[in-house]
Amino acid sequence: MGEMIKVARGRPAAGRRPGGAGSAAGDLADARSAGLLSVGSVKLAVGIVVALVEQALSLFSTSRIDATAIPDIVRAVLRAMGCPSGDAAKRTDEAALNADAFAQRTSAATGIAL
Numbered sequence: 001m002g003e004m005i006k007v008a009r010g011r012p013a014a015g016r017r018p019g020g021a022g023s024a025a026g027d028l029a030d031a032r033s034a035g036l037l038s039v040g041s042v043k044l045a046v047g048i049v050v051a052l053v054e055q056a057l058s059l060f061s062t063s064r065i066d067a068t069a070i071p072d073i074v075r076a077v078l079r080a081m082g083c084p085s086g087d088a089a090k091r092t093d094e095a096a097l098n099a100d101a102f103a104q105r106t107s108a109a110t111g112i113a114l
Contacts, residue, residue, distance in 0.1 A: 024049055031081070038082025045081055052077050070099050 028045045031037040039045040056073045059065040074095040078088040107113060 028081070036082075039080075048080050049077055052080065067099065067103070071096050 025042060025046050028037060028049070029042045032039075032042055032045070037045060039048065052073065056065070056069070060069075071092045074092045075088050078091055079085065083091065
């Protein structure tokens with residue numbers, strides 16, 4: 001969980017520089033430059049994303065939500081950033097597929113059955 005929050009806040013993951021391509025801050029800065037981010041500040045946008053992800057992780061870790069909530073979480077983050085609802089729905093479907101693939105890879109790597 002901590003590494004995910006570091007990356008979202010723009011701290012580098014292995015082999016990446018802070019705020020650069022591949023970081024949440026870099027991605028949000030690119031979206032802002034392209035006119036796709038309705039939040040006026042990248043720093044504020046990162047804060048919103050981090051807060052929503054931290055809350056979701058907290059709820060997930062206490063079993064108050066499960067993986068079926070992923071689409072709602074993704075949709076909430078995208079809508080908070082100003083993504084139109086149709087685009088948010090498409091991205092939400094992609095995120096659900098990615099989350100399932102990640103869970104499968106993690107399960108195979110750790111030997112823990114899903």
